[in-house]
Structures are given as C-alpha cells and as structure tokens.
Amino acid sequence: MMQSLLRHSRVLHPCARPLPAHTQCSSNAYTNPAEPKSSYDAVVIGSGHNGLVCAAYLQKAGLDVCVLERRYVIGGAAVTEEIVPGYKFSRASYLLSLLRPQIISDLELKKYGLKVYLRDPSSYTPLIEPAGKDGTARSLTIYRDQEKTANQIAQFSTKDAQAFSAYEAQLGRIVDAIDPLLDHPPPHLTSLLKSQGLREKLKLVSAIKPLLYAGKALDDEIPSFYELLTSPAIKILDKWFDSEPLKATLATDSVIGAMMSPKMPGSGYVLLHHVMGGLEGVAGAWGYVEGGMGAVSQAIASCAEDHGASIFTEKAVLEIIINGQGEVTGVLLDNGMEINAKIVLSNATPKVTFLDLLPMGALPENLTAEVSTIDYTSPVTKINVAVNKLPNFLADPNIDEKTAMPHHQSTIHINCEDTELIHQAYLDAQMGRASSKPMIEMVIPSSLDPTIAPPGGHVVLLFTQYTPYKLADGEWDEAAKNRYADTVFSCIEQYAPGFMESVVGRDVLTPPDLERTFGITGGNIFHGALSLDQLYQSRPTPVLCNYRCPLKGLYLCGSGAHPGGGVLGSPGRLAAMEALKDWKSLKRKSRAG
Numbered sequence: 001m002m003q004s005l006l007r008h009s010r011v012l013h014p015c016a017r018p019l020p021a022h023t024q025c026s027s028n029a030y031t032n033p034a035e036p037k038s039s040y041d042a043v044v045i046g047s048g049h050n051g052l053v054c055a056a057y058l059q060k061a062g063l064d065v066c067v068l069e070r071r072y073v074i075g076g077a078a079v080t081e082e083i084v085p086g087y088k089f090s091r092a093s094y095l096l097s098l099l100r101p102q103i104i105s106d107l108e109l110k111k112y113g114l115k116v117y118l119r120d121p122s123s124y125t126p127l128i129e130p131a132g133k134d135g136t137a138r139s140l141t142i143y144r145d146q147e148k149t150a151n152q153i154a155q156f157s158t159k160d161a162q163a164f165s166a167y168e169a170q171l172g173r174i175v176d177a178i179d180p181l182l183d184h185p186p187p188h189l190t191s192l193l194k195s196q197g198l199r200e201k202l203k204l205v206s207a208i209k210p211l212l213y214a215g216k217a218l219d220d221e222i223p224s225f226y227e228l229l230t231s232p233a234i235k236i237l238d239k240w241f242d243s244e245p246l247k248a249t250l251a252t253d254s255v256i257g258a259m260m261s262p263k264m265p266g267s268g269y270v271l272l273h274h275v276m277g278g279l280e281g282v283a284g285a286w287g288y289v290e291g292g293m294g295a296v297s298q299a300i301a302s303c304a305e306d307h308g309a310s311i312f313t314e315k316a317v318l319e320i321i322i323n324g325q326g327e328v329t330g331v332l333l334d335n336g337m338e339i340n341a342k343i344v345l346s347n348a349t350p351k352v353t354f355l356d357l358l359p360m361g362a363l364p365e366n367l368t369a370e371v372s373t374i375d376y377t378s379p380v381t382k383i384n385v386a387v388n389k390l391p392n393f394l395a396d397p398n399i400d401e402k403t404a405m406p407h408h409q410s411t412i413h414i415n416c417e418d419t420e421l422i423h424q425a426y427l428d429a430q431m432g433r434a435s436s437k438p439m440i441e442m443v444i445p446s447s448l449d450p451t452i453a454p455p456g457g458h459v460v461l462l463f464t465q466y467t468p469y470k471l472a473d474g475e476w477d478e479a480a481k482n483r484y485a486d487t488v489f490s491c492i493e494q495y496a497p498g499f500m501e502s503v504v505g506r507d508v509l510t511p512p513d514l515e516r517t518f519g520i521t522g523g524n525i526f527h528g529a530l531s532l533d534q535l536y537q538s539r540p541t542p543v544l545c546n547y548r549c550p551l552k553g554l555y556l557c558g559s560g561a562h563p564g565g566g567v568l569g570s571p572g573r574l575a576a577m578e579a580l581k582d583w584k585s586l587k588r589k590s591r592a593g
Contacts, residue, residue: 035337036312040066042343042579043331045317045357046519046558048076049099049297051347053572054557054579055311056107056304058343061580065309066339067301068331070316070519073294074301076347077518077525078567080294080452084505087386087459088452090293091507092518092525093567094443094461095411097277097286099296102183103569112299112306115290116279117409117448120144122286124407125249125416126395126495132156138395140245141407144282156243167240172283174225175276177217182276182563184210185574186537188546229532233267234419244418251419252441255465257525257565259377261426262419266531273530273564286411288445292452296567320344320357320554328553342586343579347558347572349521350374350528350540354549362551370541374560375529376522379429379466380514383485384507387458390444391496402456404447414440414491425466432472434484438464440491457504464488469511469522476510484508526565527558536562547575548582555579 042058044051047069059065073079077092096116104110123142131137137155141148146165154161187207218225227236233254237247251262254271261267279285289295301311319332330340346353354363354371363371392398396407415421415437425435441463446453453459467484474480485508492499511523520527528534537545540560547555547562557575559565 036066036068036310036315036339038338039330039340040064040310041341041583042066042345043068043339043341044345044347044557045320045331045353046070046076046347047074047297047301047311047313048347048558049078049300049567049569050558050572050575051076051345052297052300052304052311053103053107053569054345054347054576055309056300056307057573057576058345058579059304059307059309061576063343063580063583065304066341067304067309067311068315068317068333068339069311069313072313074311074313075294075297077520078293078297080292083384083507084386086454087457087505088292089384089459089507090289090445090461091384091509092382092514093293094445094463095286096289096293096296096567097279097284098566098568099277100183100569100573101278103573106573107300107303109296109299109303112302114296114299116287117290117445118279118282118285118287119409119411119448121406121410123249123413124410125245125413126393127245127417128394128494131245131417133158137245139393139407140249141410142249144285153243153246156245157241160241160243160246163240164246168284170221170224171272171275174218174221174228174272175283177219177221178214178225179276180210181214181536182568182570183574185547185578186539186545186562187211188537228268228272230265231268232264233262233271236268236271237262237419245416248416248419248422249413251422252413252416252439255379255422255426255439256441256463257378257380258530259379259426259429259466261423263423269532269535270530273566277566288409288443288449290449290451292445292449293567300569317357319359320346320353322359322362322551326362326551328551341553343553343555343583345555345557345575345579348519349376349524349558350544350556350560351376351521352519353556353558353560354544358551364550367541367543367550370543374540375531375534376524376527377529378469378511378514378523378525379426380511380523380525381434381464381467381484382509382514383462383464383488384509385460385462386453386504386506387460387499387502388456388504389498389502390447390458391442391460391492391499391502393496395495404444408444408447410443412442412444414442414495416440429466429468432468432470434467434471434480434487435465436487437491438466438488440464440488442492462488462492467510476512481508481510481513484510524565527560528564530564535564539564547571547578553582 041063044055044067081091121143125140132155150161253274254267316334318334321330428435446458514523539562561571
C-alpha cells in the first residue's frame with residue numbers, strides 16, 4: 001500500500017484528489033458579487049499580500065480601488081488551500097515574522113481576524129548519529145530562553161554556548177539600526193543628482209535621511225554590517241563558532257529561497273534579511289497564522305473591502321493600456337473588458353509587469369534591457385504533506401502518538417548537521433539535477449493551530465533546496481517530481497521512521513510549478529534575487545527604484561520593489577504612499593487649472 005501511495009505527486013489517497021481549481025476549498029476563495037465597473041481611480045493587478053496592502057491604503061485615503069486576481073483565490077503566495085480534504089495548506093509562504101508592525105496597526109489586522117501562534121523553540125536540528133563533545137548529543141534545539149539555548153549548544157562546544165548570545169546581540173543591533181529603512185522608499189540617486197530647483201533638492205535630500213540615520217545608528221557596527229552585506233555567511237559563522245550543527249542550522253537562514261551556497265559572497269545579507277522581523281513585540285520571533293497564511297491576506301482584504309475596495313477573482317489582466325502620451329489609462333482583461341484608471345499598480349514581478357503586460361515598445365530600450373537582466377533564479381521546491389500522525393524523531397521520541405512535542409512546533413532542519421551538506425546540495429543543482437540530500441526545512445503548523453487538520457491528522461510543510469528550474473536530463477514532469485519527492489521523504493524517514501507510512505496526500509511544487517501557479521517569475525519567492533545588485537536603490541533596477549515607472553500612472557507594488565521578498569507588506573504600503581503623492585499633486589494642478 002505504501003509504495004502505491006508514493007506514485008502520485010499531488011494527492012496520494014484515492015479519496016483525497018483535488019477538486020478543479022475553481023472549486024477547491026480555500027479560506028481565501030471569493031465569490032464575486034458583481035462584475036467590475038468600467039472605471040476606477042486605481043487598479044491593482046494581483047491580490048498578493050502586497051497588492052492587498054496597497055489597495056487598503058489607497059482606499060482608506062479616499063480613492064476608488066479595484067483589485068484584479070487571475071486565480072480563483074486571493075493571497076498570491078500568502079494563501080491557504082485545501083488540496084487534501086480536511087487539510088489546509090499554507091501552500092507557498094508558511095511562516096509570519098516580517099510583516100511590518102505599522103501595517104498591522106494601520107490596517108487593524110487583528111480586528112479583521114489575524115491571530116498568530118508564537119513558536120518556542122524556534123529551531124530543531126536532529127542528528128542521524130550521536131555527536132557532540134562526549135558523543136551523546138542527538139539534536140540541537142534553539143529556544144527563546146538564552147540559558148536553555150546555551151545548554152543545548154554546550155553539548156557541542158562550551159565556547160559556542162558563550163558566544164551565541166553575543167552573536168545574536170550584534171545581529172540585533174544591526175537590525176535595529178537598519179530597520180527603519182524597511183519603512184521608507186530608497187532615494188532615487190539619479191534624480192537627486194539631476195534636480196535643479198531648491199524645492200526638488202530639499203525633497204530628495206529628505207529622502208536620504210533614513211539612510212543617514214541608519215549609518216549613525218550603526219556606529220561601531222558598520223564594519224560588521226559591511227561584512228554581512230558582502231561576505232559568505234560561512235566566513236561570518238566560522239569567526240563566531242566551531243560546532244558544525246550550530247553553524248549549519250544558522251546557515252540555512254543565509255540561503256533560504258536563494259540559489260546560493262553559504263560559502264558564496266552575499267549570503268550574509270540573506271541571513272540578515274531573515275532575522276529582521278518579530279511578532280507580538282518579540283524581536284526575531286516567527287509564528288504560525290491561525291487558518292494558514294491565507295488568513296493574513298484575508299485580514300488585509302477585509303480591511304480594504306470594509307473601506308470600500310472591490311476585489312475580483314478569475315479576472316486575469318492581459319495588458320496595461322497606454323495612450324499616445326505615454327500615460328496609463330487602464331487595463332485590458334483576458335475576457336476583452338477594459339477598465340479605465342488613472343493609476344495602475346502591479347503586484348506582479350518586474351518581468352511580468354514591464355515585459356509581459358506592457359505593449360511592446362512602451363518602455364525605452366535601455367530600461368527593457370535592464371529589466372531583462374534581473375535574476376530570478378530559484379532553488380525551491382515546496383512539498384505540502386497531509387499525514388495521519390505526528391512524525392516521531394529518533395533523536396527525541398514522542399511521548400505518545402497524539403501529543404506534540406516542543407520541537408514539533410519549530411522549524412525542523414533535515415540534512416543540516418554540517419554546512420558541507422548544504423554546499424554539496426547547492427553544487428548538485430548547479431549541475432542541473434535535484435539534490436540527492438536536499439536541505440529540508442520542515443514545519444508542522446498543526447502542532448499549534450488546531451484549525452487546519454482533522455483530529456489526529458497534521459499538516460507538514462517542506463521547504464526544500466536545491467532544485468534547478470531546468471533539469472539537465474529532462475523536464476519536471478510527474479515522474480521527475482515524484483522521484484524528487486520520494487528522495488525528500490526517504491531523507492526524512494532516516495530521521496523519523498514511519499513518516500512515509502503516515503502520508504495521506506502531498507502537493508509538489510517545483511520552480512516551474514511555483515511560476516505557473518503563483519505567477520512568480522522563475523519560481524523565485526522574492527520576485528528577484530536578494531543580491532546586492534538588486535537591493536535598495538537598485539531594486540528592481542536603479543531607474544525603477546522608487547516604485548514609479550517612466551510611464552505616468554504605473555507603479556510596482558510587489559516584492560520586486562524595495563525592500564524585497566517575504567511577507568513584509570512594505571512594498572505595497574510604500575507604493576501606495578508614492579502613488580498618493582502623485583494623485584494629490586495631480587488634483588492640485590487640476591484645481592489650479
């Protein structure tokens with residue numbers, strides 16, 4: 001029976017097959033009450049969380065806003081879908097931490113149903129073979145409590161146990177210093193240098209104040225911050241620690257979602273990006289959203305709708321309409337309907353926005369060339385799994401079949417005992433093959449959230465690396481997807497025997513699947529790599545860094561804009577703020593005329 005179950009990539013149990021896309025159960029499914037009007041003040045393309053944030057801010061400011069989503073469900077990558085009956089998957093993004101506190105407050109998301117479960121411990125790395133100073137350590141667990149964490153690390157190195165709090169403190173100081181940059185648009189340096197009038201210069205100089213304040217706040221940490229931006233993560237971790245299980249566990253944050261090794265320059269920044277958040281006032285905390293990540297999108301959408309915004313699903317935008325003066329006038333849907341709007345904000349990737357949705361030749365050739373070179377390489381295959389019992393790890397056996405252990409609520413790192421394992425997995429992908437021992441981040445949100453699985457069952461989400469977009473020996477067909485999923489399951493089986501037997505159903509999303517399903521170019525979860533050449537005033541390109549486009553009325557509001565990927569909401573909010581400035585200026589000129 002077990003072998004026959006492993007032959008299906010989406011759903012294994014015969015009574016657990018997915019319904020057609022438009023009828024699948026989902027906490028974000030929408031029934032459109034009416035067709036869109038022919039005209040709005042602003043149209044938002046895509047209902048990902050950034051698009052919804054953008055719509056909510058604009059609607060609250062008094063604009064008439066419409067959100068258009070091509071799928072049957074809202075949320076983009078922050079979505080909950082019931083692929084296996086009774087099991088609700090956070091199908092793409094799966095943890096919350098980076099969502100900006102100001103957005104939670106401004107949009108009153110708790111009022112609209114947002115509820116989170118903080119995790120403690122945060123990280124668990126089981127070992128296949130006992131190790132440590134006396135050869136008896138079976139796992140490494142990182143808690144919120146510093147003393148408990150130090151005791152765990154001391155199994156491997158007393159020196160590392162003493163250094164860990166200092167390491168976290170340094171990261172904390174750097175995060176505190178640069179945190180305000182996430183809530184402000186980057187300065188448009190080209191405009192700053194070209195501006196002539198005093199008023200324009202003062203406006204642009206004020207835009208660099210957050211950067212100046214960050215530099216001042218960094219103070220003595222500037223060398224360490226520069227090192228984080230430019231160095232391989234392993235170089236930084238080697239300076240702090242000796243023990244491989246600790247270094248490998250921490251190194252996962254330096255490569256998650258990125259096609260890079262912890263041995264590569266720039267991986268230090270990716271590590272920093274993933275410790276910038278917090279929940280419920282706890283810095284760096286990550287948690288599960290009750291009902292899955294779709295509940296985040298639902299809360300934002302409810303706020304937007306409560307203020308009068310209109311949200312429509314199964315309304316794919318075919319083209320952004322431009323007039324002869326190079327101004328946006330609206331959008332054309334794939335059903336032939338035109339919707340007029342003075343402002344169009346795209347939550348799609350820069351590639352989709354500027355190369356796919358704009359008419360050919362609408363952008364200057366040099367800008368088209370810039371957008372064409374954006375790196376969207378992705379290493380991620382997401383596997384969503386329904387199981388009928390909790391995984392039982394050899395390193396820390398369950399006390400019984402029904403009780404979740406502390407480590408079940410954390411991020412469980414598989415094949416992460418040594419940084420060399422992670423590096424080798426990366427090298428596999430560079431040869432065009434899926435890793436034979438992939439880096440696996442396993443989370444079990446149902447260990448804290450009882451609403452997403454039936455009694456006795458659990459939702460297991462597997463974020464795996466490294467898988468190339470294109471395979472050297474063929475395509476990502478069903479057979480290739482099944483082979484890779486079987487490899488992942490076999491790895492987990494070594495740490496938690498019985499896992500494969502517990503599987504009720506699975507949903508496998510390779511990079512091409514992520515691209516097709518969620519519209520994210522290359523399957524890249526960040527809408528573009530978080531590399532130094534694609535950050536801050538260069539995100540997505542130096543010309544497009546302030547959310548605007550040379551075409552009047554067009555804005556980028558998705559993760560391809562500053563400050564980048566993850567469920568932050570900042571790109572949506574900041575794009576709305578810039579659009580509102582232009583809208584108010586236009587109104588003033590209209591009244592003056």
